[in-house]
Amino acid sequence: MSKNKFFVVWEGKEPGIYRSWEECKRQIHGYQGAIYKGFPTEEEAKTAIASPAWDYIGKNAKTKQPTQDEISKVGKPNFESISVDAACSGNPGLMEYRGVYTRTGEEIFHQGPFKDGTNNIGEFLALVHGLAFLKQKNSPLPIYTDSKTALAWVKAKKTKTLLEKNEQNAILFDLIERAENWLKANNYSTQIIKWETPVWGEIPADFGRK
Numbered sequence: 001m002s003k004n005k006f007f008v009v010w011e012g013k014e015p016g017i018y019r020s021w022e023e024c025k026r027q028i029h030g031y032q033g034a035i036y037k038g039f040p041t042e043e044e045a046k047t048a049i050a051s052p053a054w055d056y057i058g059k060n061a062k063t064k065q066p067t068q069d070e071i072s073k074v075g076k077p078n079f080e081s082i083s084v085d086a087a088c089s090g091n092p093g094l095m096e097y098r099g100v101y102t103r104t105g106e107e108i109f110h111q112g113p114f115k116d117g118t119n120n121i122g123e124f125l126a127l128v129h130g131l132a133f134l135k136q137k138n139s140p141l142p143i144y145t146d147s148k149t150a151l152a153w154v155k156a157k158k159t160k161t162l163l164e165k166n167e168q169n170a171i172l173f174d175l176i177e178r179a180e181n182w183l184k185a186n187n188y189s190t191q192i193i194k195w196e197t198p199v200w201g202e203i204p205a206d207f208g209r210k
Contacts (some may be wrong), residue, residue, distance in 0.1 A: 001139050003044075004021075004036045004038030004039055004040055004208060005019065005039075005040060005041070005106045006018070006019060006023025006038070006040075006041065006042050006044070006045035007019075007020070007021060007023070007024035007036060007037070007039070007045070007208070008036060008037055008038075008039065008045050008048045008049045008056075009024060009027045009028060009034070009035070010035040010036065010049065011031070011034055011035040011036075011053070011054040012027035012028045012029045012031050012034045012035075012036060013026075013028070014027055015027075015049075016049070017042070017045045017046065017049055019066055021038070022120075022183075023071050024036055024038075025162060026198070032077075034107055035053045035104075035105045036208065037053075037056050037206075037208040038207075038208035041165070046124040046172050051106060052199075056185045057151060059184045060177045063189070063205075064181070067093040073166070073199075074196045074199050074200075076200075077102065077144065077196075077200055078102070078142060078193070079102050079103040079163035080102070080103065080141060080192070081101075081141050081143060081144055082099050082100065082104045082108060082133075082134070082141055082142075082143050082144070083099065083100055083101075083102045083124060083132055083146070083195065083203050083205040084089060084097065084098070084099055084123070084126035084127055084129070084130045084143065084145055084203075084205050085097065085098065085123070085143040085144070085145070085146065085164075085203050085205035085207065086098075086119050086121075086122025086123045086125070086126050087119070087122070087207035088117060088118055088119040089113075090120060091118055091119065092116045092117055092118050092163055092169070093116070093117070093119030094113040094114070094115060095112055095113060095114050095118065095119065095121065095122045095172075096110065096111060096113040096114065096122065096207075097110075097111055097112060097122040097123070097125055097126035097129070098110040098111070098126065098205055098207075099130045099133065099143075099205060100127060100204050100205045101204075102144060102204050103105060105204050108133065109129060109130075109133060110114050110128065111125070111126075113171060114169065114171060115168040116162070116163075116168040116171050116172070117169055117170035117172050118161065118163050119150045119158065120150065120153075120159075120161060121161055121163065121172060121176065123145060123146075123147035123149060124147075124149070124150045124153045124154065124159055124176070124179065125175055125176070125179055126145070126150070126205075127143065127147070127150045127154050128154065128182060128183060128194070129152075129179075130143045131143065131154075131182075131183075131186075131190055131192075132182055132186075134188070135186065135188050135190070139188075141190075142190065142192070142193050143189035143190055143192055143193070145192065145193075145194065145195060145203075146194070146195040146197050146202075146203045148168045148194070151192065151194065154183065154192065155179055157180060157183040157184050158180055159176055159180065161176075
């Protein structure tokens with residue numbers, strides 16, 4: 001269960017602080033460029049809404065500051081990029097994924113929620129969706145994911161999920177097949193980069209429910 005009890009909406013239908021994910025979702029659903037994040041306490045949420053969104057988007061305020069040695073090993077992220085992530089309530093459970101511009105957190109695409117999915121499937125679909133988006137736009141931007149599993153599945157052009165197909169998640173298996181077929185049929189020059197969460201904080205596409 002998420003430890004976040006308060007959700008800050010910097011950009012949405014009505015910016016403000018909301019006391020549940022469902023209330024927050026109503027403010028951001030269908031709003032292009034929505035910027036939001038969850039916090040465990042009201043005090044943190046009040047501080048956040050009075051600050052620039054980027055002070056929190058892509059960062060984890062409760063994570064210790066990285067050392068210079070850690071930063072020197074991985075460097076800094078390239079903010080001229082897109083980032084993808086997924087969220088799943090349960091395993092399996094309701095799953096959704098999205099892609100954002102890394103620098104601003106502006107949402108580029110958002111799919112779901114889908115019933116009876118897994119986070120790994122969402123991470124994989126998000127990464128392939130991002131690759132297809134960048135190729136369609138003929139964009140040179142790199143793409144970030146924080147999922148080693150998604151990276152491995154994309155490299156293999158094949159998922160290795162143990163999830164069993166049923167009536168509720170049949171649409172997900174159709175999306176998986178389409179994603180695998182896209183990888184097999186398309187060449188791409190997009191650089192895929194692992195997001196270094198321990199040093200950089202949460203990936204900007206994070207749903208803020210941890």
